[in-house]
Amino acid sequence: MKKPLRTLAVVCFAGVCLAGYEAARPAPRAERASAPNRPDPVEQNGPIFEGWPKPKLALVFTGEQLGYIEPCGCAGLENQKGGLRRRATFLKQLRKQGWPVVALDNGGLIRRFGRQQEIKYRRTAEGLKLMGYKAVGFGTADLKLPAGALLSAVAEADMFVSANMGLFELDSGDTPRFKVIEAGGMKIGVTAVIGDRFRKQVTNEEIGFMPAKEALAQVVPDLKKAKCDLNVLLAHATLEETTALAKQFPIFNIAVMAHGADEPPHEPQKIAGTKTLLIEVGHKGMYAIVLGFFDDPRTPMRYQRVPLDHRFADAPEIDELMVAYQGELKDLEDQNGWEGLGLKRAPHAGGKFSGSKSCADCHDQEYAIWKKTPHASATDTLTHVKPPRQFDPECISCHVTGWEPEKFFPYETGYDSLKKTPGLAGSGCENCHGPGAAHVKAEEGSDKALQKRLREVLHQTAAGAGKEAQREACQRCHDVDNSLKFDFDTYWQKIAH
């Protein structure tokens, strides 16, 4: 070969090798965790879909979100699972890979009652619609909402289904009693029921109900006529009830139950005495369960429990939904204060709050210690996250002074806003010690007996109480959802005073 050609050949050879190597080089493990010291989610929670070829159909089951639109807890996201953002990314990834996906939810979008829950329910429904859910049932707390609030959500999306429930009356027509979904060349029949035990917990004159068994007796003949390849029962019901329904109606290949364990099983199980596969989805939307169907007689079906951890990035369209949700809370609070969110202030048994600065007059050293702790900047934390959360009662209740942390309402004289009650920003002294206004006033007076009594009351709440009582007081906010790594002995050292 002539010299220039030889040179060219060598250069080409080297270039091809280099380009090929770079393209094929797997991302190093560290790149999957986007920040230093971030735990590897696959290492932490296990790989998924190992050995799976592309299925001809993937049914994705979720449910019992219980109001956790964000990962279970909001702090330490690398340790938490769930959230609508990650779920959306997960579903998008499956679809992008060409999987025919049918997403189904067993209901239980919220856990509590009230204005915020109505908004959260509607916004969650919007999120499920964006994610392309095909069938969504109703949970117990969902059905406690005013039917008008449910109607707002139901009318915007045609994904809701229930065999034994109707808004205002059973056959209102707002929700179909069953659905037939086509995907992957298959027909999937889906219906949903709320089990009798949970149905009895709903006292709502605006909802029409029928016992689950009676309702299914009416719906199953229609499902049979539809001649579906698969039939799914979304049963927001106990294991016992779901089992009984599966036995009574063997048409169902798959039955999803509710109120099982926090964590779904790693392997599927058949309901004893039936051919029905039982699905548990766990709680707080931490997991999705995927059933993949294949044209492989050796392995016609596979099961995968998918932890919705930080291997799934946040979906931007759900980010927008979260911003809209927080914006809605803010608008209501701006217009009418916390009453705009249906919250009523309640008196605190210990009296009125006065703010941590009033403690500083006498307890200057303790105040100085507190000022350096994250407790003092707890409200600031909320204003700096995206979106800001200082209008969200579920967040504010632990990030300010003078709110009930587990029931999410303000006490009389508790925090109102940064503008009106700046002295009650942060998780202040009185959150642990109790309201201090009476004590401050007594100290300014001359009644020694009253001074002594109130000092003892406030002192008892903290140092005087047993360690178990102190730990429980801390865990009202530092609970397993929001403070996974909390250990009293370790954390106390950071604020000891």
Next chain:
Amino acid sequence: MKTFLTMTAVVALGVAITTAVSLARMGTPMALSPLSLDLPAEPDAAPPISQPGPAIAADAGAKPLAVAEETEYDFGNLRNKTMDNRHTFQIRNDGAAPLKLTGSRVSCDKCTFVDFPQTVIQPGQTGEVVVRWNVDTFEDHFRQSATIKTDDPDHEEIRLVISGKVVRPLQAEPANLVLSNVQVGKEAQGKVRLRAYFSDHLEVVGHTLTEAATAQYFDVASAPVHKDELSPGVESAVDVTVTVKPGLPVGSFSQTLEIETSLADEPKLSIPLSGNVSGAVTIAGKDWDRDYNYLAIGHVKQSEGAKRDLYILAHGAEMKGLEFEPAEIDDPSALKVTYGKPKEMKEGTLVRMPVTIEVPPQSPLVNHMGGKEARLAQVVIPTNKSALGRVQVRVKFAVIAD
């Protein structure tokens, strides 16, 4: 031609070498996405870890073989708030080389713990793995797992699962009572069942309603549940009936019912009560503020306009035959109201009327965001029912330039 063939051969060789090197470097498929979708099925996967593996011939190459006969344990009923519930699993080494237990992880850092004092298990020996669980949960069922890592190449991880049912000495169902829709001027009732799992003589000895301002509107009564009606595992139960009496204002309400019981372990139980008192007419829909009675559309871009679907719900038998007359709009330049078809429901005691409130695109710039200079827009819907009269819908919005 010769040159071309030479170049083609060079490129092909480069690609072949590159591919071979890259494939050799790939271990567990990590992929750029978390999903390994294109791996073929593995018909020769390792045998299930719950079954003993095949005997290893001396000439097969010495390696450990981890065998766990039992990988799941059901604790059955566990009392809530009990600590250190434990079960010992066993891992046997059926291989020809020492088996190392190299690490572990648990599904719940706060509640599940795993100990294995023996990190090396000699061939033919068995090591113990103790999984401990602290019960502190609101849920009725639990399932947690501990995953043990080994150096058995065919069983790199062994998952041990514990499960069970949590019972509390005293349980209220529901744990909070919601009376979702109390009609103004009418009574409503709800029930809470108290269940005792470790006592056969549960009684309610007293109760308190903590919100003094509204306590007068609640009555509380209790009655024991007959033993024939008790669920399995329940030793005694009491039904507590809460009656909401007329007098509460329209809007949401909340109370806390504190119940004192005869149980030494659980003397007090706190049950939140909440709900809504509704008038004869309720309105529902996105952005409808039920407590302050207006539709908060907010700022609307002139080119886009906005539309909201509301439902007017008129309650009462007298609403049968309800008709809406054309709406009276105080700012018709920027608001349009259309009615859907009314629907009679609940045997004529409820009429549901869909109403669409629209700010049409290209409406003039107006401000109805409230305050003296910008009062809310008013829509009045006359009806043919004197009991209902004229339904007022206030709308908070402003049309802004794009």
